[in-house]
Amino acid sequence: MSEEILRLESLSKSFGGIRAVNDVSLSLKKGEIVGLIGPNGAGKTTLVNVITGVHPADAGTVHFMGENVTRQRPYQAARRGLCRTFQIVQPFPENSVLDNVAAGAVFGGAVPSLKQARERAMDLLEFVGLQDVASQPASALTLPNRKRLELAKSLAMKPKVLMLDEVNAGLSSGEIDGALDLIRRIAEQGVTILIIEHLMKVVLGVSERIVVLDRGAVIAEGPPMEVVKDERVIEAYLGSKYAQRLKEKTHG
Amino acid sequence: MITRTGLILFAIWVVILATTPLHADNYIVRTAIMISMYSVLALSWNFIGGFTGYPSFATVAFFGLGAYVGAIAQRNGVPMVVAWMLATIVVGAFAAALGSILLRLKGHYFAIGSIAVVEVCRLVISSWRSVTGGGDGLNIPLLRWSPDDVAIFFLMVMLVLMIIVFALNAFVSRHRLGFGLHCIRQNEDAADMVGINTTLYKVIAFTLSALFVGTAGAAYASWVGYIDPTDSFSILMTVKVPVMVLLGGAGTVLGPVIGAASFVVLEEIFWSNFLDWNRAILGMVIVFLIFFLPGGLLRVSFRKVRDRLKGREGVAT
Amino acid sequence: MDIGQILVNGLVLGALYACLAVGFSLVWGVLNVINMLHGSFIVLGGYLTFFAWHSFGIHPLVSLPFVALLLFGIGYLVQYLFVNKVVTAPVLTTLTLTFGLDMILYNIMTVFFSATPRRVTLDLGTLSFFGITMPVDRLFGMALALALTGLLYYVMRKSRIGRAIVAVRMDRAAATLMGIRVNHIYAITFGVGALMAGAAGAIFAMVFPITTNLTGMYIGKAFVVCVIGGLGSVPGALVGGLALGLIESISGHFFGPQHSLTVGFLVMLFILLVKPTGLVGKRGYE
Numbered sequence: 001m002s003e004e005i006l007r008l009e010s011l012s013k014s015f016g017g018i019r020a021v022n023d024v025s026l027s028l029k030k031g032e033i034v035g036l037i038g039p040n041g042a043g044k045t046t047l048v049n050v051i052t053g054v055h056p057a058d059a060g061t062v063h064f065m066g067e068n069v070t071r072q073r074p075y076q077a078a079r080r081g082l083c084r085t086f087q088i089v090q091p092f093p094e095n096s097v098l099d100n101v102a103a104g105a106v107f108g109g110a111v112p113s114l115k116q117a118r119e120r121a122m123d124l125l126e127f128v129g130l131q132d133v134a135s136q137p138a139s140a141l142t143l144p145n146r147k148r149l150e151l152a153k154s155l156a157m158k159p160k161v162l163m164l165d166e167v168n169a170g171l172s173s174g175e176i177d178g179a180l181d182l183i184r185r186i187a188e189q190g191v192t193i194l195i196i197e198h199l200m201k202v203v204l205g206v207s208e209r210i211v212v213l214d215r216g217a218v219i220a221e222g223p224p225m226e227v228v229k230d231e232r233v234i235e236a237y238l239g240s241k242y243a244q245r246l247k248e249k250t251h252g
Numbered sequence: 253m254i255t256r257t258g259l260i261l262f263a264i265w266v267v268i269l270a271t272t273p274l275h276a277d278n279y280i281v282r283t284a285i286m287i288s289m290y291s292v293l294a295l296s297w298n299f300i301g302g303f304t305g306y307p308s309f310a311t312v313a314f315f316g317l318g319a320y321v322g323a324i325a326q327r328n329g330v331p332m333v334v335a336w337m338l339a340t341i342v343v344g345a346f347a348a349a350l351g352s353i354l355l356r357l358k359g360h361y362f363a364i365g366s367i368a369v370v371e372v373c374r375l376v377i378s379s380w381r382s383v384t385g386g387g388d389g390l391n392i393p394l395l396r397w398s399p400d401d402v403a404i405f406f407l408m409v410m411l412v413l414m415i416i417v418f419a420l421n422a423f424v425s426r427h428r429l430g431f432g433l434h435c436i437r438q439n440e441d442a443a444d445m446v447g448i449n450t451t452l453y454k455v456i457a458f459t460l461s462a463l464f465v466g467t468a469g470a471a472y473a474s475w476v477g478y479i480d481p482t483d484s485f486s487i488l489m490t491v492k493v494p495v496m497v498l499l500g501g502a503g504t505v506l507g508p509v510i511g512a513a514s515f516v517v518l519e520e521i522f523w524s525n526f527l528d529w530n531r532a533i534l535g536m537v538i539v540f541l542i543f544f545l546p547g548g549l550l551r552v553s554f555r556k557v558r559d560r561l562k563g564r565e566g567v568a569t
Numbered sequence: 570m571d572i573g574q575i576l577v578n579g580l581v582l583g584a585l586y587a588c589l590a591v592g593f594s595l596v597w598g599v600l601n602v603i604n605m606l607h608g609s610f611i612v613l614g615g616y617l618t619f620f621a622w623h624s625f626g627i628h629p630l631v632s633l634p635f636v637a638l639l640l641f642g643i644g645y646l647v648q649y650l651f652v653n654k655v656v657t658a659p660v661l662t663t664l665t666l667t668f669g670l671d672m673i674l675y676n677i678m679t680v681f682f683s684a685t686p687r688r689v690t691l692d693l694g695t696l697s698f699f700g701i702t703m704p705v706d707r708l709f710g711m712a713l714a715l716a717l718t719g720l721l722y723y724v725m726r727k728s729r730i731g732r733a734i735v736a737v738r739m740d741r742a743a744a745t746l747m748g749i750r751v752n753h754i755y756a757i758t759f760g761v762g763a764l765m766a767g768a769a770g771a772i773f774a775m776v777f778p779i780t781t782n783l784t785g786m787y788i789g790k791a792f793v794v795c796v797i798g799g800l801g802s803v804p805g806a807l808v809g810g811l812a813l814g815l816i817e818s819i820s821g822h823f824f825g826p827q828h829s830l831t832v833g834f835l836v837m838l839f840i841l842l843v844k845p846t847g848l849v850g851k852r853g854y855e
Binding site: 353359360363367368371372379491494530531532541543 | 597601602651654655659660661662664665666669671672673675676677679680708751785792793796827828830831834836837838841842843845
Binding site for chain 2: 052054073074075077079084086090091092093094095099102103104106107109114153156157192
């Protein structure tokens with residue numbers, strides 16, 4: 001298919017003896033939507049943190065567009081177009097919604113002037129449907145709107161790869177459909193998307209490929225429908241006993 | 253961000269200060285010099301404490317260092333103005349180096365670290381007798397002009413410095429640097445994530461908070477003709493500067509100017525009327541400020557003050 | 570001077586520093602407030618002890634508990650009336666507030682007590698052992714300082730109030746849900762901080778001359794002890810105090826006593842940068 005944009009090789013990160021990310025290798029192709037799932041504590045957010053340089057990797061490499069970026073700092077990742085949203089949203093609470101997005105544009109997106117950044121920010125707010133609250137302080141937003149703001153902010157950085165860390169957590173099913181629709185529209189613009197979720201069903205519909213993480217390691221990878229049938233995946237999510245029972249039921 | 257009205261008010265204020273020698277006595281001119289000097293300090297502190305939200309108490313270290321660099325240079329035959337420039341450069345370099353180490357700390361630890369820097373500077377200057385004269389201090393060659401001319405000269409010097417730092421404040425507050433610092437103040441991790449080189453930005457802010465304080469220190473030394481470690485690195489002065497900014501309104505451009513002026517005037521009044529109790533009265537001003545003017549004079553709401561005095565509003569946060 | 574004497578000097582000094590800093594450390598750790606009043610509390614304790622002895626002939630050991638209790642009351646009120654109202658504000662606000670309050674207290678003290686150095690002279694002689702000499706009043710001060718610090722440790726671990734303070738420190742919100750009156754606990758913590766400062770002042774008055782000009786130096790020592798040892802814990806203050814005592818004694822011997830303070834501050838800056846939790850510091854543990 002098309003060219004590779006992000007490649008992780010044997011990436012590892014430990015915290016005080018616990019291997020939060022354990023020998024993870026992964027490759028993303030330009031323009032695809034990949035789901036990264038795994039139970040709570042599987043190391044999904046840590047993996048994103050290692051990729052973007054929040055935590056330095058203990059071992060392994062990250063290549064972005066052919067360049068070794070393993071040692072980058074978070075702001076460098078953002079400027080390169082390797083962007084992410086936060087599971088726990090991180091707005092600038094006193095800034096207006098517009099200025100939150102403008103910050104992404106002017107620093108991450110290399111827009112030369114603040115004025116242009118605000119214009120671009122306004123377009124993006126329209127894209128995510130926040131144009132009516134543009135002048136409100138970010139701290140006044142509701143949770144679904146904060147998630148959208150987070151999305152608009154990352155888009156302002158002109159991402160090439162966008163890692164969405166649980167953008168759907170805490171949303172109702174109707175709101176999730178809206179968010180997924182938005183994600184598809186972003187992907188249509190040629191942005192590679194890694195969608196990180198704790199709930200499997202959210203990503204199944206939208207992802208072309210799914211990677212399953214458990215206890216820091218990749219335990220399965222492939223098309224959505226194959227992955228959900230994988231025994232190890234069921235075991236990781238439901239526990240070995242339940243997996244055993246399920247197996248007996250379906251086969252016996 | 254500064255409005256047109258703010259700019260006009262500042263210009264009027266500069267004119268008022270600059271014309272004091274024409275109609276007022278030496279005491280008033282001296283006060284005008286002090287106001288301009290403290291405005292330089294407060295406006296400089298605004299870069300790190302106001303825009304960036306880092307509680308720095310290092311201002312007086314830059315002031316004292318500038319005074320000593322200027323004094324030592326002048327004593328070794330360097331012309332006065334060159335000595336001031338030298339002080340500016342040395343203090344700026346010192347702040348940049350110090351900032352890249354110290355700004356890794358946050359909150360209380362940063363505050364303590366910056367206080368420790370003041371103490372270390374004071375102690376090093378006190379004990380490095382051969383260069384700094386130790387506790388005896390240093391004499392600086394005085395200008396051989398009439399006292400009135402000297403006062404006018406130093407008033408103009410401090411005013412020029414004040415205008416420079418004010419213009420820098422106004423510029424930074426509109427520029428992406430100020431925008432970035434404002435983001436850092438609100439959420440440093442998020443600032444990093446939107447592509448702000450937070451380390452660089454903080455070091456720039458810290459250096460800006462030092463640069464002209466160094467010049468002011470050197471000019472002050474030339475003006476008064478004598479400096480010693482206790483006065484040049486006084487812990488009282490290091491707290492005064494943030495208090496002035498808080499008094500006027502932190503993070504605004506006009507606030508530090510208003511704060512410095514009101515504080516110096518208050519201090520003069522207390523000094524001349526309540527000699528034994530001036531420190532306690534300043535303390536009371538600080539306590540009053542924290543409880544009743546948390547946003548500074550610029551954001552004052554008299555109705556709220558009245559309500560609080562009557563105890564209608566509970567916790568001030 | 571031989572190495573034994575240097576070490577003993579350091580340890581004696583260190584025990585006094587631990588007692589000086591432990592209250593400051595507690596307030597910082599639990600309330601997240603840098604209490605700039607701490608130095609003045611120490612001097613106030615010292616002055617009260619001195620005047621009780623000088624004017625009324627009351628032995629410092631007798632007056633110490635009363636001085637400490639009085640300071641507890643002052644500390645409780647300061648926290649209850651002032652600091653509690655801004656306790657969640659950024660460090661700049663709380664530090665500036667306590668600094669303002671300190672200016673008031675300092676001024677009151679200079680007016681009423683003047684800045685003359687005062688010292689309780691007990692004339693207990695000196696003690697010699699293994700070629701090491703030490704004034705007995707200093708040894709006495711050290712023993713008292715260690716005993717008080719130990720007592721505080723015991724109270725923090727065993728009493729209901731002590732456990733409540735630790736609980737508030739670990740998780741304010743959860744402590745509220747458990748029915749702990751956080752503001753009351755904060756005021757008590759601040760009171761205990763002042764109490765320990767007063768007691769340290771009483772001990773200091775027996776060993777060194779006390780004057781209002783020393784408030785800044787005491788605060789400085791408290792900073793250094795807290796950062797070296799680790800915040801908000803009795804063992805942290807003890808380790809930090811002993812470490813600072815030894816650092817000052819050793820560096821004083823090699824570089825001259827006038828540099829020992831500088832070395833202390835430099836060690837503190839170093840620890841701040843490489844291990845901000847201090848030598849024995851661990852967040853959320855008493």
